[in-house]
């Protein structure tokens with residue numbers, strides 16, 4: 001990916017976030033001199049995708065640490081905990097957000113340093129580590145996942161689980177990138193992903209940038225495409241995976257999984273271990289974000305529905321584990337029974 005198109009940039013001690021609401025029309029970065037700007041960027045989906053919002057929030061905490069007036073360690077940690085709470089409340093579904101903030105606060109708690117300047121440096125190091133490890137995980141996931149894609153595979157994906165949704169490389173799109181880099185002929189079908197069109201605006205754009213053949217379809221075309229035997233497998237990302245293997249991901253993913261099952265097409269989920277939440281036993285417990293009805297009624301500022309109509313706008317849905325063929329992680333490909341096998345893989349890492 002072109003360096004100037006990274007979702008998150010920390011350079012010269014300042015944070016810049018690519019404003020993904022503007023893509024693909026223009027490439028604009030948001031300067032984040034205050035943690036409140038980071039929180040706003042996460043809420044409005046300028047930065048989005050589970051691992052990316054985790055990394056952005058970690059850097060947001062670093063920015064917030066810089067805003068805290070000179071203080072003793074105890075006051076500094078207490079104020080930072082408030083900032084972490086505020087950042088953590090921006091979006092409820094992707095567990096990576098909480099995971100990254102908890103990791104930052106735990107690192108702080110474990111640091112014996114009393115000097116606040118030193119603590120700020122430790123926080124920055126930890127944010128860098130979260131960022132770098134995410135790229136590394138995506139590459140490992142890509143390596144494991146690409147083995148599942150035969151040469152010539154036609155792969156359907158939903159939403160955007162690419163470099164834009166992570167620190168770099170991507171989860172579902174990372175698997176596709178890795179197969180492409182191995183010289184396999186891969187053809188991507190990108191669901192446009194209503195209502196905010198992450199598939200059309202971001203996945204199609206990312207694939208074109210990478211030189212990977214891509215065909216854009218509207219969400220309601222996926223079933224017919226499968227019926228015409230044009231899809232060999234589905235790969236999507238995840239916002240949260242529970243202990244039993246249920247998967248929360250962008251609204252519409254569940255429908256794609258049901259279609260894949262009906263047509264006997266493998267349905268893969270690619271996600272780092274930071275997306276797996278063993279504290280929740282099933283998808284019923286995942287908080288699902290509901291967003292502004294205007295995202296459904298309006299497009300490009302234009303009303304597409306009668307004023308006053310009732311709207312339901314959940315941003316995510318839950319795909320039951322029975323529909324998931326395998327989960328691709330940086331530790332390898334995990335197959336059912338998920339309750340047992342996720343615990344085994346995460347047990348060593350959490």
Ligand SMILES: CSC[C@@H](O)[C@@H](O)C(=O)COP(=O)(O)O
Nearest residue numbers: 048049050159161165237238250
């Ligand atoms: C690697 S990103 C995985 C998921 O976060 C992605 O598929 C998704 O649903 C993103 O939703 P978004 O609302 O754009 O943040």
